[in-house]
Amino acid sequence: MSSINLRTAVPGPRSRAVFAERVKHVAPGPFHTTPIVAERAEGATITDVDGNTFLDFACGIGVANLGHSEPSVVAAAKAQADKFFHTSINVVAYEGYVDVARRLNERAPGDFAKKTFLANSGAEAVENAIKFARAFTKRQAVICFEHAFHGRTYMAMALTGKANPYKSGFGPFPAEIYRAPFPDFYRWPGVDGEAPVCPGKLPCSLSRCLCSEAFARFIEIAQADIGETNVAAVIIEPVTGEGGFIPVPAPFLRMLREWCDKHGVVLIFDEIQTGFGRTGTLFACEQSGVAPDLLVLAKGLANGLPLSAVVGKAEVIDAVGVGGVGGTYAGNPVACAAALAVMDKFDDPKTLEHARQLGRLLEDRLESWCKKFPKIGQVRGLGPMRAMELVKDRATKEPDKPAAAALVKHNYENGVITLSCGTHGNVLRFLIPLIATEEQLNEGLDVIEVGLAKLG
Ligand SMILES: Cc1ncc(COP(=O)(O)O)c(C=O)c1O
Known part of the structure; x- marks a missing residue:
């Protein structure tokens, strides 16, 4: 059974309305990676005010490592x-x-x-x-x-x-x-x-x-x-x-x-x-x-x-x-x-064992992408803390920040919340909840792979 469930285009009408209020009333300083407004969050998913459910591969910037609302x-x-x-x-x-x-x-x-x-x-x-x-x-x-x-x-x-x-x-x-x-x-x-x-x-x-x-x-x-x-x-x-x-x-x-x-x-x-x-x-x-x-x-x-x-x-x-x-x-x-x-x-040793297993699966998938997509300059990380650096050209290594931004957008529009990072803003990072199932990991990665293919 899939975790992602999108009922509206993203952002949906209620998210858009809250965002309009945010722009009016909230300091512009705090950045906003997605235009999504959360209603509830559980495990590896966040459901927004429009009833759309996303896989959360950002964990609130690496915070909800044990998943949202861990009982x-x-x-x-x-x-x-x-x-x-x-x-x-x-x-x-x-x-x-x-x-x-x-x-x-x-x-x-x-x-x-x-x-x-x-x-x-x-x-x-x-x-x-x-x-x-x-x-x-x-x-x-x-x-x-x-x-x-x-x-x-x-x-x-x-x-x-x-x-x-x-x-x-x-x-x-x-x-x-x-x-x-x-x-x-x-x-x-x-x-x-x-x-x-x-x-x-x-x-x-x-x-x-x-x-x-x-x-x-x-x-x-x-x-x-x-x-x-x-x-x-x-x-x-x-x-x-x-x-x-x-x-x-x-x-x-x-x-x-x-x-x-x-x-x-x-x-x-x-x-x-x-x-x-x-x-x-x-x-x-x-x-x-x-x-x-x-x-x-x-x-x-x-x-x-x-x-x-x-x-x-x-x-x-x-x-x-x-x-x-x-x-x-x-x-x-x-x-x-x-x-x-x-x-x-x-x-409980099982918590870290599972985290390492997610890390191995993620590493394999990223390495396979590296062979397939020349847009990827390097894949790297430690355990499940992994990322891929996007470049305009592998030889010159010129950072491709717009590609990272486009990929983040593709991801949330298709049900996966991700973040970019890096001094040049050209790195897509994975901060997956360490309790995500292998199916959830693969479901999210499938979405991202489609986005990567679109980048050329
Ligand atoms: C390595 C590192 N140090 C310090 C900070 C700052 O933490 P906070 O945002 O809780 O002040 C962060 C936040 O992203 C971080 O990743």
């Missing part, structure tokens, strides 16, 4: 809502906050004592991770990377590596931020263009050699521009999210780890998009064997309620004294209850 998460949130919404952890504590912290400490990678700080959004957690690192090291400089996206508040925005639409017109930005080249070997100088190979599949020797090249450039910046003893933190996404789903090769993460250890620098992994099963393991960094000093989480943590976390070395977290971090709503009780239910789900 155990909804029940946990409802039970907490019946008790109380809010006391503020700063005033009267509650068990949920402490339980979330304990369980994240137990589950986060790294064989050392850990502590956790909770906040509301990803950007807020990034801001606080930098505060912990600076307070601990008593240094100021932060090294981030090309293609990074860390959020929209001032520090997070400054760390982000894409001017438009995220940064233009909003300066000045906080000082002491330095950007290193990202090990993107698809577009690395000297790497031949015709081979659309996922970075994870480069031959080992070539990958090591390119990682050393990329790392040499990182060291140049750290030594010459900053001076190692001034560096407080290095922050990186193990797979870029908004930056185009480019996985960081494991050797590069290991080099960063060794360098940070040598120079007393706090290594921060932003796993806001990669966390909670998105790459087939609870955290993406588990697949590289590298543990950060601070792990930044949000999105899938509470499967849709606003909650974020900085989990890390107890000594780093302890460097900020009482009152130095916090927030009225930080670690909301209802969101904490949802997060505990999310963690219960991930404690």
Whole structure:
């Protein structure tokens, strides 16, 4: 039985009417990928106000990893809502906050004592991770990377590596931020263009050699521009999210780890998009064997309620004294209850096994498309966090942003919600609910394949 059920042309009349009101009353800043207005959402589907049901391959930007309205998460949130919404952890504590912290400490990678700080959004957690690192090291400089996206508040925005639409017109930005080249070997100088190979599949020797090249450039910046003893933190996404789903090769993460250890620098992994099963393991960094000093989480943590976390070395977290971090709503009780239910789900090995199976099926399908459609420059990713980069020409690799936009439009008009991403806006990414059935995955991919064929 198919999941997609379209009763009207998309957008339908009720969606169009709400959109007209949105344009009148809502700030234009928040982007809108589809003109669809949701009525309800369940599992891997969203039904709009016109009665059209879509497969959701966007998950509210990688949030509803366990699917929409996952019954155990909804029940946990409802039970907490019946008790109380809010006391503020700063005033009267509650068990949920402490339980979330304990369980994240137990589950986060790294064989050392850990502590956790909770906040509301990803950007807020990034801001606080930098505060912990600076307070601990008593240094100021932060090294981030090309293609990074860390959020929209001032520090997070400054760390982000894409001017438009995220940064233009909003300066000045906080000082002491330095950007290193990202090990993107698809577009690395000297790497031949015709081979659309996922970075994870480069031959080992070539990958090591390119990682050393990329790392040499990182060291140049750290030594010459900053001076190692001034560096407080290095922050990186193990797979870029908004930056185009480019996985960081494991050797590069290991080099960063060794360098940070040598120079007393706090290594921060932003796993806001990669966390909670998105790459087939609870955290993406588990697949590289590298543990950060601070792990930044949000999105899938509470499967849709606003909650974020900085989990890390107890000594780093302890460097900020009482009152130095916090927030009225930080670690909301209802969101904490949802997060505990999310963690219960991930404690069942079947959840991640299924995610990995979806990842394998998606990878096979994308690789078969790569052979068929020259519009695809590269397919890449880690586990079910996968994407394809669309180009005008495989040899020149000129990004094809209009093609990505056309494909997103074709997809939602035919019942599949998808998102583009990438520094050049030319990447179609897959953020499939990790509970989608294989039939749902294939049904959605069939729709997308028709769209790809239309692109030529
Ligand atoms: C890797 C990464 N970091 C930070 C953020 C910012 O999170 P939020 O939108 O919750 O502030 C995002 C959001 O997409 C993200 O993908």
